[in-house]
Amino acid sequence: MIEINGDRLLADLRALSRIGARDGGGISRTAFSAEDILARRWYRDRCQEAGLKLTFDGLGNMTAHHPDDEGRTPAVWSGSHIDTVPNGGPLDGAYGTLAALECLRRITEEGLPLARPVRALVFTDEEGNYGHLFGSYGLVNGYRAEDLAGMVPRR
Numbered sequence: 001m002i003e004i005n006g007d008r009l010l011a012d013l014r015a016l017s018r019i020g021a022r023d024g025g026g027i028s029r030t031a032f033s034a035e036d037i038l039a040r041r042w043y044r045d046r047c048q049e050a051g052l053k054l055t056f057d058g059l060g061n062m063t064a065h066h067p068d069d070e071g072r073t074p075a076v077w078s079g080s081h082i083d084t085v086p087n088g089g090p091l092d093g094a095y096g097t098l099a100a101l102e103c104l105r106r107i108t109e110e111g112l113p114l115a116r117p118v119r120a121l122v123f124t125d126e127e128g129n130y131g132h133l134f135g136s137y138g139l140v141n142g143y144r145a146e147d148l149a150g151m152v153p154r155r
Contacts, residue, residue, distance in 0.1 A: 002110055009102045016042065016082065016098065017090035026087030031134070032060075032127030032153075039082045042096070050105045052120075059138045060124035064101060066108050069117035078103065079121030081128065097122050129152060129153050 011113045013038070019042060029035040034085045043062065047054045066076070080096030089097035100120035107118055123135030130151045 002106055002112060004102045004106055005101075008105075009098060012046065012102070013094060016094050020084065022032045022087060024087075027084050027090060028086045028088070029082065029084040031083040031127065031129040036083050040122070041103070046101060047120065050101075050108060052104065052108065054097075057139065059135050061135045061139055062122040062124075064104060064120040065117060066104070072117040075117040077119045077121055079119075079123065081123045081126035081135070083125055083127050085127050087118045088127070091128060092128065114128065 016039060017027060019039045020029035020033075023029055029039055040060075040062065043053055047064045051067070053067045053070065054066075055063050057063075070076070077117065078096070078100035080100070081093035082097050084092065097120070104118050104120045107114065123133075123139070125134035126136060128134070128151060136144075
């Protein structure tokens with residue numbers, strides 16, 4: 001049986017919640033904002049520290065995986081988003097994203113052999129700055145170039 005590193009997961013949740021934290025309470029990390037970019041860099045650094053490979057699609061969705069699993073399919077995916085609504089809470093999206101990362105880190109640390117590769121995902125703009133569930137919708141359904149060209153921030 002493999003166990004997650006709960007202390008590391010909680011530390012990650014606390015660290016991520018500081019990015020975009022507001023003095024009056026809440027967290028503002030709307031998609032494509034300076035805070036969102038900082039959070040994505042922070043996530044990238046966690047992946048690098050764990051020896052994971054991080055890839056990006058054309059929408060900015062981020063996918064972490066063990067380097068040896070490159071190209072192996074089908075994969076098991078888990079994750080969420082790290083963007084927030086204005087003055088949002090610290091767990092919405094962040095917990096799903098960081099729990100998936102922690103599971104992948106522990107699988108990697110233990111060298112656990114898997115029948116299928118595991119991917120930890122961070123979806124772009126799930127809170128609807130440009131479009132509700134922007135990243136996950138695009139990953140599954142795609143977007144036409146003219147649809148993307150017509151998108152403007154809602155806030």
